[in-house]
Amino acid sequence: MPRVTIPQWDERYAALSMCVGAYFAVRLAQLLVSPLVPSLQGTFGVSRGTIGVILTGMWLVYACSQVPSGAAGDRYGPRRVVLLALGCTTAAALALAAAPSALTFGAFALLLGVGAGLYYTPATALLADRFDDVGRVIGVHRVGSQVAGLVAPALAALVGARFGWRVAVGSGALVAAVCLGVALWRGPTAVTPRRRPATDGGAAVRPHALVGVLTRPPVAFSAALAAIGEFAALATLSFLPAFLVEHYGLSLSAAGALFGAYFVVVAALQPVSGWASDRFGRDTVTGALFTAGAVGYTALAVGGELALAVPAVALVGVAMAWGPPVQSRAVDALADAERGVGFGAVRTAYILVGALGPAVVGTLADTAGWTAGFGLLAGVLGLGAVALVLSHLVEPKQRLRGSYWRL
Secondary structure (H helix, E strand, O other): OOOOOOOOOOHHHHHHHHHHHHHHHHHHHHHOOHHHHHHHHHHHOOOHHHHHHHHHHHHHHHHHOHHHHHHHHHHHOHHHHHHHHHHHHHHHHHHHHOOOOHHHHHHHHHHHHHHHHOOHHHHHHHHHOOOOOHHHHHHHHHHHHHHHHHHHHHHHHHHHHHHOHHHHHHHHHHHHHHHHHHHHHHOOOOOOOOOOOOOOOHHHHOHHHHHHHHOOHHHHHHHHHHHHHHHHHHHHHHHHHHHHHHHHOOOHHHHHHHHHHHHHHHHHHHHHHHHHHHHHOHHHHHHHHHHHHHHHHHHHHHOOOHHHHHHHHHHHHHHOOOHHHHHHHHHHOOOHHHOOHHHHHHHHHHHHHHOHHHHHHHHHHHHHOHHHHHHHHHHHHHHHHHHHHHHHHHOOOOOOOOOOOOO
């Protein structure tokens, strides 16, 4: 009888699967903290403002870790840095669960920001080295983060109510530890990536080198687009449930269900937007997503009925699938040897700017109302869409592959 050969699992997809699971783990460990704020207040006797400062510190450290993680990936290999990120996340989440005071909790939250911040840039470089269709792959990769956003509130509520907040936070450490074990056991060690010029990693972290990368027009424009998207994404993540309760009069459970639906839309569209950007161009897809978001935020700002809130939230979820086309645009604009530290610099820049979103929208909502706060988000995304149209009109026809409009 002829011998039947069963094809082996493509090691590229082993790497992609590992990264999706790892991104879910590191993001879950971060997102488990926010739903447990009331329990943390009761345990440590601190205000919401104090907990807010701790969480802000975690995200700022997360942003500032992007460049070092990219440099480390260039020097030591991205897989090693991904493993380090999972290990650091596991240790930080365990330490958070055992923190005896608010001060130590804050210190361990910073460590969690470091661990999570080490992850994404080298993981993106690892995948970009193995796949040609970068947009689709980034989209699939980002599903891990979006699913974590959907799971974290429910997991925190269920486990926290039954076993307490320490066990809930510790569950994030357990997930990260499992992903670390799987990565060590069946990680993509056999993958042979496309050859890249050797770099010394750390030398490329000199400030003038980073400024040179970030001020290159295609990179700078990509970072600006990402900052617009991140500004809206973090503001939405922070305030959408409260906005639905206070502006639309929804119950907490109804607002939570609609917030969960938002995450479902975002997660489902990540691979789609990535594939579409590979097929139709980065800017075409980004412009369409930003336009949908501007319409969605406008409808939310001026409306007051549930019948309008549902499609408006869906449009906002569509817009928040901007990550794959915009990040692919940045990757396209970087040379192979720059994809570690260069992409890290881009992420640091746009996350730091985007982190202003909750503060600006929250302050505006306090002083001028929710309509003004969400109206600002509509204006920001509309401005991004207009900038893309203008860039198409004024830039020369010779553009980087995938970063032009194909109408």
